[in-house]
Amino acid sequence: MQNADGIRKVASIIKAEKKDKLVVVVSALGKTTNRLEEILQLALSKQKKECSEAVNKLEAKHVQIVNQLFDDAANCCEKLQYSFNDLRRELENIDTNRFISYDRIVGYGEKFATLILQQYFLDHLLSCQYIDAREMIITDDNFTSAKINWELTTSHIKSSVNPEINSGKFVLTEGFVGSDTSGNPTTLGREGSDFTAAILASALDAGEVTFWKNVPGLMHADPNRFSECVKLDHISYHEAIELAFYGASVIHPKTIQPLQQKGIPLFVRSFVNTAIAASIISKDTSMDDKMHKIIIKDEQVLLSINSHDLSFIAEDHLTHIFKAFSRNKIHINLMQHSAVSFSVCFDYNANKLEALLTDLKSDFIVKYNDGLQLITIRHYTEKMINELLKNKKVFLEQKSRSTVQLLIK
Numbered sequence: 509m510q511n512a513d514g515i516r517k518v519a520s521i522i523k524a525e526k527k528d529k530l531v532v533v534v535s536a537l538g539k540t541t542n543r544l545e546e547i548l549q550l551a552l553s554k555q556k557k558e559c560s561e562a563v564n565k566l567e568a569k570h571v572q573i574v575n576q577l578f579d580d581a582a583n584c585c586e587k588l589q590y591s592f593n594d595l596r597r598e599l600e601n602i603d604t605n606r607f608i609s610y611d612r613i614v615g616y617g618e619k620f621a622t623l624i625l626q627q628y629f630l631d632h633l634l635s636c637q638y639i640d641a642r643e644m645i646i647t648d649d650n651f652t653s654a655k656i657n658w659e660l661t662t663s664h665i666k667s668s669v670n671p672e673i674n675s676g677k678f679v680l681t682e683g684f685v686g687s688d689t690s691g692n693p694t695t696l697g698r699e700g701s702d703f704t705a706a707i708l709a710s711a712l713d714a715g716e717v718t719f720w721k722n723v724p725g726l727m728h729a730d731p732n733r734f735s736e737c738v739k740l741d742h743i744s745y746h747e748a749i750e751l752a753f754y755g756a757s758v759i760h761p762k763t764i765q766p767l768q769q770k771g772i773p774l775f776v777r778s779f780v781n782t783a784i785a786a787s788i789i790s791k792d793t794s795m796d797d798k799m800h801k802i803i804i805k806d807e808q809v810l811l812s813i814n815s816h817d818l819s820f821i822a823e824d825h826l827t828h829i830f831k832a833f834s835r836n837k838i839h840i841n842l843m844q845h846s847a848v849s850f851s852v853c854f855d856y857n858a859n860k861l862e863a864l865l866t867d868l869k870s871d872f873i874v875k876y877n878d879g880l881q882l883i884t885i886r887h888y889t890e891k892m893i894n895e896l897l898k899n900k901k902v903f904l905e906q907k908s909r910s911t912v913q914l915l916i917k
Contacts, residue, residue, distance in 0.1 A: 509621065510538045512576035515628055517779065521720065522634060522678065524782075530678035531669060531708050532636075534625060535701040536617025537573065540566065541684075544614045551599045551613070552606060559599060567592045570620050577628055584627045591619055606859065607651040607837065611685075611695045618682035618701075626680055637672040638680045644668050645686030645707060647694045652837055654686055654694035656707060661686075665711035681708075702760035706774075710766035717772060718786070720779040721758055725787030729802040730757075740801075741785070744793040747886070748774075750911070754884040755805045755841070764789065797910075801886040802896075805841065807856040808880040810903050810915060811864075814849050814873040821850045825872075832867040836860050841882055842913055844904055851904060853882060853915050877903065883914045 509515055514537075522532065535541075543566050550559035570588055574581045595616045603609040622638060629636040644664045647654035672679050683701020686694045696703050702719060709717045723731060726740040743751075745768040752761040758776060767774055768791070775786035813829060815821060829850060833840060838860050842853035856878055868874050880903060883896055887910055897914065904915035 509534070512573050514779075515573070515577060515625060518625065518720075519629060519632055519634065521779075521782065522629070526634070526678065529673040531673070531705075531712070531714075532678060532680050533683045533701055533705045533708065534618065534621050534680070535683050537570065537621050537624075540617035540620065541614060541698075544617055545610075547599070548602075548606075548610060548613045551602045552604075552609065560596075563592065563596060563599070570624070574624060577624070578631065584624060587623055587627070588620065591616070591623060605651075608692070611651045611654075611693045615682075615685040615693055615695055618684055622680055622682050629680065635677045636680050637677045639668050639672070641682040641685050641704060642687040642691075642693060644681070645696075645704060647686045647688055647696070649688040649690075649692065649694065652695055653697045654688070656686075656696075657689070660689070661707060662711040665708055669708070669712060697760065697762070699757070699760045700762075702763045706763045706766045709772050710770050713770060714772055716775060717767060718775040718777055719758075720777055722779055723758065724778045724781070724784050725776050726758055726789075728799050730804060733804060734802070738799060739784075740787050740795075740799060742788045742790070742792060742795045744796050745789060745791060746793065747796040748789045750886060751801060751803065754803045754886075754911075754913075755882075756801075756803050797887050800888055800892060803884040803886075805855065805882040805884075807878075808841065808853055808882045808915060809856050809861060809876055809878045810880055811852045811854070811874065811876045812849060813852070813868060816871075816873060818848050820847055821845065826850070828871060829868065832864055835867065836863045838864060842904060842906060842915060844906065853880070853904065877917075880915055880917050883916065885912050885914075886910060888912045 509518060522530065543562065547559055547562045547566070550562060567588070571585055574584045574588060578584055595613070598612055603612065626636060626638045644661065646657045646660040646664060648657065669679050683704040684695055686696060688694055705717055705719070724739050726743065727737045728740060729737050731737045745764050748759055749764045752759040752764065771791065774789040776789070777786045778784040813821070815825065838854050840852055840854055844851045865874055885892060893912060893914070897916065900916040902914060902916050906913045
C-alpha cells in the first residue's frame, strides 16, 4: 500500500472475498517503517530539530493520503493527529536501550495504516472490526525479534477473533507487532507481517493464507535485478523455508513453519494484477528442483576473527563469539571455520557492527570488509555460477549438492 489507490485496491479485494470468514493483516504504508527507523536514530542521537521535522513530514504524507480517500477527512485526520502526538511523546521520552526503543517507535507505522484503513472500510460499508495485534500476539521480551508465546497467543486470538468473524464481520489487525507479558510493545522482525498472518492462521485453523505482493507471485529471482524472471507456480514448504532462510524478500523466514504444521496452503498473489494465478506453497515437493532460484543480498560485511596467539578457534572461543552476535542481535548469513580463523558474513548495520567490534576486539584480532554482495543459488549449475561471477572477486564460497553461496565484490 503505497498510496490512496493502494488502499482502494485493498477494499476492492476484500469486497471480492467477503463471502469468506476473513482476517486482514496489514503493514505500514509505503516506506513508513524505513522513515520511522530514521526518526528513531535521530531521537537516539539527540537531533531534536531534525527528528521533529521528520515526524512532521511523515504525518503530512499520511494526511495527504487521507485527504485523497475521504470527501470529509476531518474525523480520520483528527484520529491520525492523536496517534502522531503519541509518537512524539514516545520520542521525547526515548529509552536509551535501542532495542526497546525500536519496538516502541517503529511499530507506529502499522498503527497509522490500520487507523486509516478501518475508517475507509467503514465509510464504504465493509463490516470491519479492528483488533489491536498487541492484545493477541503475546511474545517474550526479545525486543526487535520477539519469540511467540504460542499458548497465550492462540488463546487470545481465538477469544478475540472468533466472535467477530462468526457474527459476519471481518477482522482488521496489524502485522509485525505484538507485546510481551508485561504489555511492552515488541516486534517480530523486519517484514514480520507475513509471520503475523501465519500465526493467526495457525491459531484459527484457517483454510488458507494469501499474501498480496507487488510482484506476479513467487519469482525465481528478483525482477528488479534480472530481466527474464520466471514465476514459480508451486513449491513446497521445505523449499520456501530454505529460500526465506537465505534471504528471499517475498517471505518472512518464520512464516512457513506454523503453516506447515497445520497443513495450511499459502498463496502468493499479485496486488497489481489480481487476474494472475497465485504461486502456491504446500507439502507438494514435485516442482522444487525444476527451476533454479537466485537470492542476492547487498551491503554484506565479512568479519574475520583470529586469536592473538594463533591458538585454535575452539569451542570456548566460538561460545564467546556467538554470544557477542546474539547480544547485538546480528543474524549470521554465512560462516566458515579454519584452525585459527573464523569468518562470518552478515548484513551491514553501522551501530551493530561498532558494538560487535567493541565486544570482540579485546580478545581477538578482528578485521572486516564491507560493501560485499552475497549470492545464493538453489539447484545451481556450474554454467550459472560462472555467469554470475564474471569480473567479480570471490571472498568466500560454500557449496552443497543443492545450494551454493558466493560472497563477492
